[in-house]
Amino acid sequence: MNDLLEYTLRLGDDALIAAQRTGEWIAAAPQLEEDVALGNVALDQLGQARSLLQYAGSLDGRTEDELAYFRDEREFRNLQLCELPTGDFAHAMARLLYFATYQHLLYDELRSSADETLAGVAGKAVKEVAYHVDHATQWVLRLGDGTDESHRRMQAALEALWPYTAEMFASDDVVRRLSVAVDPSTLEEEWTRRVTAVIDESTCERPTSSYQHSGGRSGRHTEHMGFLLAELQHVARSHPGATW
Amino acid sequence: MVTDAAILEAVGEVADPEVPVLTIADLGVLRGVRHDGDEVVVTITPTYSGCPAMDLIRHEVELTLQALQVGGRVETVLSPAWTTDWMSDAGKAKLTEYGIAPPTGRHAVDGPVMLALTVRCPLCGSPDTTELSRFGSTSCKSLWRCNSCREPFDHFKAI
Numbered sequence: 001m002n003d004l005l006e007y008t009l010r011l012g013d014d015a016l017i018a019a020q021r022t023g024e025w026i027a028a029a030p031q032l033e034e035d036v037a038l039g040n041v042a043l044d045q046l047g048q049a050r051s052l053l054q055y056a057g058s059l060d061g062r063t064e065d066e067l068a069y070f071r072d073e074r075e076f077r078n079l080q081l082c083e084l085p086t087g088d089f090a091h092a093m094a095r096l097l098y099f100a101t102y103q104h105l106l107y108d109e110l111r112s113s114a115d116e117t118l119a120g121v122a123g124k125a126v127k128e129v130a131y132h133v134d135h136a137t138q139w140v141l142r143l144g145d146g147t148d149e150s151h152r153r154m155q156a157a158l159e160a161l162w163p164y165t166a167e168m169f170a171s172d173d174v175v176r177r178l179s180v181a182v183d184p185s186t187l188e189e190e191w192t193r194r195v196t197a198v199i200d201e202s203t204c205e206r207p208t209s210s211y212q213h214s215g216g217r218s219g220r221h222t223e224h225m226g227f228l229l230a231e232l233q234h235v236a237r238s239h240p241g242a243t244w
Numbered sequence: 245m246v247t248d249a250a251i252l253e254a255v256g257e258v259a260d261p262e263v264p265v266l267t268i269a270d271l272g273v274l275r276g277v278r279h280d281g282d283e284v285v286v287t288i289t290p291t292y293s294g295c296p297a298m299d300l301i302r303h304e305v306e307l308t309l310q311a312l313q314v315g316g317r318v319e320t321v322l323s324p325a326w327t328t329d330w331m332s333d334a335g336k337a338k339l340t341e342y343g344i345a346p347p348t349g350r351h352a353v354d355g356p357v358m359l360a361l362t363v364r365c366p367l368c369g370s371p372d373t374t375e376l377s378r379f380g381s382t383s384c385k386s387l388w389r390c391n392s393c394r395e396p397f398d399h400f401k402a403i
Contacts, residue, residue: 047294120323
């Protein structure tokens with residue numbers, strides 16, 4: 001697989017799988033405004049996924065639908081952070097804080113990529129993701145600095161997802177060879193600064209776990225990924241070629 | 245021979261399916277017309293990456309080209325990224341008339357819109373309003389409430 005295709009799939013799969021999980025909150029969020037907000041966040045992520053998977057598909061002759069619906073688990077390149085089960089609302093906001101802050105830094109750099117398509121997608125997405133970061137930040141502050149129960153849950157969520165954050169910044173030969181890519185290891189310092197600033201202000205403790213999971217970029221996923229894909233793909237696979 | 249200006253004017257009348265008082269020219273979604281050999285290429289850009297109105301807009305532009313008997317296609321471009329700065333003054337006036345508060349000021353270049361610019365209630369005109377949610381009924385809007393007339397309303401947020 002060529003490096004540009006591999007890289008574009010990573011970004012596209014992150015956005016696609018994040019959209020699938022975020023979308024699970026629609027009609028299940030704690031209040032109506034939050035259903036709407038998370039529906040919009042998921043739609044932004046899905047739009048980014050479509051642009052990226054269309055581009056990936058153009059590089060090897062597949063459509064966005066073939067890439068989304070007809071690849072198996074080991075062919076997906078997304079971060080494990082994106083596929084973890086929904087959990088409670090504090091988990092959703094911890095994940096959005098971690099992931100959107102990463103996406104924001106990434107897209108901001110990718111805007112000046114020499115690859116015009118990647119730069120174009122990033123230039124659009126960075127504005128959308130800025131709203132996601134803001135939304136997650138407001139909730140982490142409110143829950144962390146809220147009641148004893150909301151504080152306890154926010155703390156638990158921040159800690160539970162922390163071991164899945166280092167994977168975002170793992171550098172490898174693909175990103176080092178590919179001059180149009182952003183080497184994610186260059187984003188870690190600023191990401192840590194921004195995220196810990198929010199955690200500190202929320203009165204939660206910074207997570208201390210040093211163990212970090214990895215494998216998503218090479219197609220090794222958690223046991224939750226298969227169930228997610230079954231839900232995402234079963235209609236398209238049951239009725240291949242169907243249109244509506 | 246249909247001129248480019250006539251094509252732009254005709255396709256510019258296509259309405260946004262979600263905010264039907266606005267045309268794609270008012271919104272700045274319509275980016276231009278160019279020629280590729282014998283073919284006319286109309287370029288459009290989405291307001292948000294996931295904007296579900298784009299397929300319908302593309303289809304209606306194609307129908308308009310057919311009605312003009314112009315052979316052409318529609319291309320979606322992402323760059324430069326759409327901004328509410330492109331919305332025409334006529335479009336902003338139509339939005340207010342329709343009950344949606346238009347975008348205020350210029351978009352924030354870095355990060356989210358943190359400036360607390362006053363959003364006037366499009367129904368009673370009061371500047372005394374509160375943001376209920378930064379996300380609204382479509383990607384491009386946020387949800388507000390007027391503290392004077394107590395009516396909730398949509399605000400087209402600046403990006």
